[in-house]
Amino acid sequence: MQFHSLTVFDKEKCAHFFEHLTEYFHEHHHSENQDPETYENLLYTVRRPYTPDMLDEIDDWMGIPRRKWREETQREVMLSLYAIRYPDTLLIESLTEKAKSDIKRLSAYLHFTHHTYSIWDEDTRKGLEKLGIMIPPVEHADPFIYGAYVSAIELLKDVAPFTCFLEHDVPRQRLFQSALAAYGRDA
Amino acid sequence: MADTEIVESYSQNFESWINDFSEWQTRIGFDPSWLGDYRFDIKFDWDTAGNEIEFGDFQGMPKWNRRMQIPQQNIMDAIITMVSVQGDTEFASVEQQNHLLASAPTEYDRKSALRIMCEEQRHGWQMAYLLCTFFGEQGVREASKLLERNAQEGTRILGSFNEPIDHWLDFFCFTHFIDRDGKYQLKMLSTSSFKPLAASMGPMLKEESFHLGTGANGLRRIVKQGVIPIALLQKYINKWVSTGLDLFGTDDSTSAQWAYVYGIKGRYDERESDIEADREHLNEASRELYFEELRKEMVRISKSRKEGEPELYIPSDRFKRGIGKYAGQSYTVHGDLFEGSDSEYEEYLSSVLPTDEDEDRLVNEYMKKEWIQYREWKG
Numbered sequence: 001m002q003f004h005s006l007t008v009f010d011k012e013k014c015a016h017f018f019e020h021l022t023e024y025f026h027e028h029h030h031s032e033n034q035d036p037e038t039y040e041n042l043l044y045t046v047r048r049p050y051t052p053d054m055l056d057e058i059d060d061w062m063g064i065p066r067r068k069w070r071e072e073t074q075r076e077v078m079l080s081l082y083a084i085r086y087p088d089t090l091l092i093e094s095l096t097e098k099a100k101s102d103i104k105r106l107s108a109y110l111h112f113t114h115h116t117y118s119i120w121d122e123d124t125r126k127g128l129e130k131l132g133i134m135i136p137p138v139e140h141a142d143p144f145i146y147g148a149y150v151s152a153i154e155l156l157k158d159v160a161p162f163t164c165f166l167e168h169d170v171p172r173q174r175l176f177q178s179a180l181a182a183y184g185r186d187a
Numbered sequence: 188m189a190d191t192e193i194v195e196s197y198s199q200n201f202e203s204w205i206n207d208f209s210e211w212q213t214r215i216g217f218d219p220s221w222l223g224d225y226r227f228d229i230k231f232d233w234d235t236a237g238n239e240i241e242f243g244d245f246q247g248m249p250k251w252n253r254r255m256q257i258p259q260q261n262i263m264d265a266i267i268t269m270v271s272v273q274g275d276t277e278f279a280s281v282e283q284q285n286h287l288l289a290s291a292p293t294e295y296d297r298k299s300a301l302r303i304m305c306e307e308q309r310h311g312w313q314m315a316y317l318l319c320t321f322f323g324e325q326g327v328r329e330a331s332k333l334l335e336r337n338a339q340e341g342t343r344i345l346g347s348f349n350e351p352i353d354h355w356l357d358f359f360c361f362t363h364f365i366d367r368d369g370k371y372q373l374k375m376l377s378t379s380s381f382k383p384l385a386a387s388m389g390p391m392l393k394e395e396s397f398h399l400g401t402g403a404n405g406l407r408r409i410v411k412q413g414v415i416p417i418a419l420l421q422k423y424i425n426k427w428v429s430t431g432l433d434l435f436g437t438d439d440s441t442s443a444q445w446a447y448v449y450g451i452k453g454r455y456d457e458r459e460s461d462i463e464a465d466r467e468h469l470n471e472a473s474r475e476l477y478f479e480e481l482r483k484e485m486v487r488i489s490k491s492r493k494e495g496e497p498e499l500y501i502p503s504d505r506f507k508r509g510i511g512k513y514a515g516q517s518y519t520v521h522g523d524l525f526e527g528s529d530s531e532y533e534e535y536l537s538s539v540l541p542t543d544e545d546e547d548r549l550v551n552e553y554m555k556k557e558w559i560q561y562r563e564w565k566g
Contacts, residue, residue, distance in 0.1 A: 011190070047563040115565045159190065161235050162377075162392035167399040169407070 009155060010132040017131060017183050021164040024179035024186075028123075029170065034178070035061060040169055046112040050078050055109060062108050062119075073098050081109060086116040087154065089147035103141040115171040118153045120146065124177050127184030128152050153177055191390055194229035200319040200327050208312065211278070211334040217285050217304070225305045227312040232389030233382070240380040242457060242464065243450035250382040254321050257381070262449045265442075266381050267322055267329055269452060272344050273372065274314030274333045277307045279348035280361070282338035287358055292554075295564040296355065299401045303362065306394040313387050321383060346509065347430045354550055355559075359409065360423050363402030364431040364481070370395050371435070371455050371477050378457045380450030403484055408560035410499070411491040415553045421499055422541045425520055428481065429507040435474040438511045443469040478504055507540070 017024070030036050038061050046054045052074060059066045067074075077099050084091045092100060099106065103120045110117035118124070125135050133152045138145050153176050166175060197205070212219055240248050245258075257263045281304045288304075291297030315333055318326035336342040341349040347365050352358055373395060377388035409415055436443060444466045446452040454464055455473045465472060481501045489499040503522030505513040517525035517532045520539050525532050541549075 044560060044562055047561075113565065161232070162389045162396070165393050165396040167396050167403060169400065169404045 009152075011159065013130075013132045014156070014159070017127075017179070018160050018164055020183075021160065021176075021179045022166055024182040025166065025168075025175055028182035029174070029178040033063070039174075042112050043115070043170070048082075050081055050113060054112075058108050058112050059105065062104065064102070064105055067102075067105065069098060077106070077109065081113045084110065084114070086114055087147070087150060089143045089150060092141050092143040092146065095141075100141040101139075103138055103146060106141045107146065111173070116173055118150055118173045118177040120149060121177065121181050123181040123184040125149065125184065127180030127182075130184060131156075131180075153180070156180075190232070190234055192231045192233060194231070194316070197229075197316070198320050200330075201316055204315050204319050204327070204330050207331060207334050208315070215282050215285060215337075215339075217281060217308075221288070221301055222305055227309045229313055229316050230390035231383065231386040233386045235377070235389045236382050236386035237378070238382075240450040241378045242453050243380070243448045245380060245450045250380050250385065252382050254323065261445075262451065263322070265446055265449060266379075266384065266451050267318065267325060269376065269446070270314050270317050270322075270384060271329045271333065273376070274311045274318070274330070275336060275344045276348050276369065277311030277314065278333055279336075279338040279343040279345075280304075280307050280365075281311075282343075283348065283350070283352045283361070284358060287352065287355060290355070292355060292559050293561055293564070295562040296405070296559075298564050299397075300358065303398045303401060306398070310391050310394070313391065317383055317387065345434060347434055350430065353546070354554065355405075356409070356415070356420075356423055356549060356554075357427075359402050359405030360427040361402070362398050363406055363484070364427040365434070366395060366398040366402060367480065367484075368431050368434040368477060370399060371473055374455050375452050375457070375473065378453040384451070403488065405559070407488045407491050408562065409558065410488055412558060412560045413493040413496070414556050414558040415549065417492060417496045417499060419541075419545060419549065419553075421497075422539060422545060424485070424499060425502045425506065425539050426541055428502050429509070431481070432474055432478065432504055433508060433510040435477065436470045436510065438471055439467055440470045474504070502539075507536075 028034060029039070042057060042061060046058065055074075055078075056066055069077075073096060076095060080091055080095060080099075092106065095106075107117060107120035111119045120141075122137065125137060128135055128149070135149050135152065136145055150173075153173055156176055157172055160176075164175075165172070168175065170178075209219070236250070238250060240246050240250055249256075251257050254263060257266070284300065285304060288297055288300060291300060311333060315330040318330040318333075320326075322329070336344070338349055339351075343349050347361075347368075352361055370392065373388045373392050377385055377392065379385040379388075406420075409420065410417070443452070447454075447464060447466055447469055454460060454469060455476050457464075478501070485499055485501050492499070502520035503518060505516070505518035505522045506520050507518075508514050508516075517527075517529075519525055519535070525535060527535070
């Protein structure tokens with residue numbers, strides 16, 4: 001999947017997106033429903049040792065219902081957050097079905113604990129699709145599909161011109177993911 | 188679209204320069220093992236560099252790829268000077284900052300500073316590559332000098348790069364104010380008529396944005412923590428802004444004008460601007476854009492302050508200037524001409540700039556506490 005997404009990458013298709021990337025970023029990240037202030041606070045407050053309260057705060061910011069997991073599931077996910085090393089996503093495969101059931105939730109936990117992982121978002125996926133990078137829509141966390149999503153965003157970071165790089169207090173993965181989300185929504 | 192080329196093999200001139208570079212690292216106390224798996228790649232973004240000269244008297248002609256294509260010796264000399272000055276600042280900043288690694292407030296800050304130092308060395312390495320590869324004996328000599336001048340001995344070309352950076356507050360001010368000037372210089376060279384120089388700038392600018400972000404976020408984290416009083420912080424801002432403004436060079440600069448005529452250094456907004464350049468006031472125009480950006484950034488930084496604390500501000504561009512029409516004159520931080528004797532002005536300066544007592548309080552009192560918002564290194 002990762003190999004596929006990288007080989008079909010069409011640079012010409014990205015020209016418009018790169019030219020307007022900073023505007024797209026502002027449109028998404030600074031929108032009311034993205035609550036940038038809380039997002040930026042979470043960059044600081046989510047830190048080791050991870051606690052269930054931190055995961056609650058992430059759930060709240062994401063606007064998703066708080067997880068209803070058994071104690072073991074929560075422990076298992078927390079341990080995986082300590083163990084995982086960017087850009088590995090295969091560790092997700094070892095999680096139980098309940099933990100893997102929601103890619104948005106799991107990707108948000110990965111993002112706030114590691115910053116280098118991107119939040120999974122349907123609009124972002126559509127944004128990638130408009131650039132010719134086809135990532136299938138999913139709800140459960142498939143390590144290969146999420147891996148392709150993460151590496152596609154990484155690839156865009158690599159090939160983007162310097163004008164895309166804001167001196168902003170958000171990780172570059174968030175900069176690109178937010179811009180892609182706005183671009184994906186843009187008809 | 189940025190398709191970055193990474194150079195795989197080097198000329199003999201540059202290979203010997205690399206040996207000198209290793210000695211320089213040892214001499215200044217930068218342990219190469221700190222680099223980890225970081226590589227000093229030579230990177231070119233040829234697409235963004237453009238093919239035609241974009242401004243000046245050679246506008247519309249193909250950009251120069253090699254020394255022999257440069258039409259006049261004085262143009263070549265001007266390019267060599269620009270590359271040398273740029274390279275000089277890159278190595279100078281590492282000399283100024285590397286001692287700070289031992290006293291970083293958090294692991295995040297230590298790793299960020301280390302990344303900045305690695306990238307500054309790569310930028311210097313890139314400038315040395317241009318000198319050694321494109322400018323023959325003259326270039327090789329200038330590349331050697333990049334490693335001979337030294338910030339701690341005060342022999343670097345530009346004033347700000349001889350200033351001591353004694354602690355982390357100075358580091359954050361430096362990366363916010365002085366690296367921001369660096370961004371302006373790099374962007375002005377990104378449209379250069381000498382294509383290898385223009386093509387070097389894209390990858391450098393990408394890296395530079397992290398340096399500026401580190402400075403701005405560092406200052407914001409300090410303000411948010413609220414341990415260092417705003418009034419004291421303001422004194423450090425006053426100290427660094429004037430030196431940043433001076434880096435843009437003299438008013439009515441003829442060398443800036445010639446650089447524009449030759450097409451080797453444009454305006455900061457060269458590609459975005461739709462008005463003719465005022466060739467006699469190029470430095471002033473870039474400085475004004477920089478100054479405006481500083482003011483906007485300070486509003487953002489100041490928003491994090493605790494309730495009841497005064498707002499941080501950028502001092503007047505007349506204050507404490509060493510270059511330009513206000514140089515050597517007695518202005519207040521608000522831009523009013525100071526009315527009083529020289530000794531009264533000195534006394535005034537000690538109320539708006541850091542004194543020895545301020546330094547002592549900062550380092551031995553405030554910095555002994557949790558003086559900056561904690562941030563975890565997340566790799």
